[in-house]
Amino acid sequence: MPIATEIDRRTVLVADDEPYIGRIIQMKLEDGPYRVELVHDGRAALERLRTDESFDLVLLDIMMPHASGLDVLAELRTLPHRSGTPVIMLTAKGQEADREMAAEYGATDFLTKPFSPKKLLARIDELFSR
């Protein structure tokens, strides 16, 4: 695998309230050509997304404190500089209604927990190769 320089790396904002899951995602993506910024609740995610900082992709858990992944997605899509940013929702089994709502709000893709980090990386690589 070619080694990406820091400049080549795409930046991914990952929001998940389970620190262990966030860390696993971060380690896997940073093995690939990505730089990860990790937050642990919806409010922190929104604070990061309202800035001018460039994020190439956002991963949102649905069940999070302060603001859910759906709340974050809905607000993100109202921000002009984020309207086209790809968003992958991390959903749990049995959250079909949430998935439908997320699709309406403009989610790009979904991954059902528990997922393999390898599959997540493959999905993201595919997203950027389109």
Ligand SMILES: [Mg+2]
């Ligand atoms: Mg959660």
